[in-house]
Amino acid sequence: MGPPRNRDEGWFTSLYVAEYANVVRYGLRRLADADASAELAQEVFVVAWRRRQEVPDRGLPWLYGVARRLLANHWRSRRGAPDVLPITGADLAGAAGSSGADATVGVADVLAALTGLSELDQEILRLVGWEELTVSEAAQVLGCTRATAAVRLHRARRRLAEAMSDRPAQPRRHPALATTREEL
Template sequence: MDVAKQHFTELYERHHGDVWRYVARRIVASDVGDVVAEVFLVAWRRFGDVPSGSALPWLYGVARLVLANEARGRRRWQELTLRVAAEPDRLVMVDHADGVAGQRDVVVAFGRLSGGDQEILRLVAWERLTAAQAAAVLGQSRAAFAMRLLRARRRLRAQLGATSDVVEPRPSAAPSMSNRGG
């Protein structure tokens, strides 16, 4: 084993438990392993930047930044879910319970789409790119992208129909579904 690997292994063995506990106090248990792995990946890539004698505070700083990135990613995912659900031809929610159920349905439906359909919808809804910009990202013509976007939205609507537990609104309530321009 070369010297760098040996020093990194010592760093890992010495501080892994501390970093694990630091992260575990800040997020749900199921995500701790991924975040800790990312912290030590950064430490490996930037091993020359790890201060000798005070590696633990440096690792905590990296963990704080990784946690911030994770939180930002979760926030973006939630915003994406809401934007996709807010398309004009999506469900219009009546109350908070309907909104929560609708968000869950969008997440489930979105997860059932192909990776290609998910990427197309992310580029438009999450990254807020125009069709021309998204087409450039994918190396396609604008017309080809527009057709793929149309099809991806249709498949998402079909998946939403398959996952939703549609409850008929009470006569006094506003309609809970709208199919404008569908």
């Protein structure tokens, strides 16, 4: 490995100023209140300071990974289901670039579809869609390889599309196993 990087107060201040709002928004999309998300962000930056030599140059995915683990530890300690808000209505309306009734119906449809997905599916979709990470960065947050994250994202998108269509996907059958003309 190369020489150790100088991670001093100036570096930390720069990281904090650049990424604090992103970490708070990450928390807001997963927690029920603003105070809890601000507290989560503070805990994330305490870890970043303590482990400053481990923080990569592009620190945001690493910070999201820390936040994810802190939330998992918190939920595990509560031994209950997390109060997760997969995506806020404002986030969806803004991302869709629409307003009015169509946006409201779209938000409700997406929220309903997301709640039917597993936590892992929701997380990969959030990381790529709402946190705007690349697949490689999402893999870093999830602690898996890029290939694994890409497969998870593909499958999660497919399951979300199926949930949005209000009909379960028909199993794909190999043509050699088709028993009727319609299945071919």
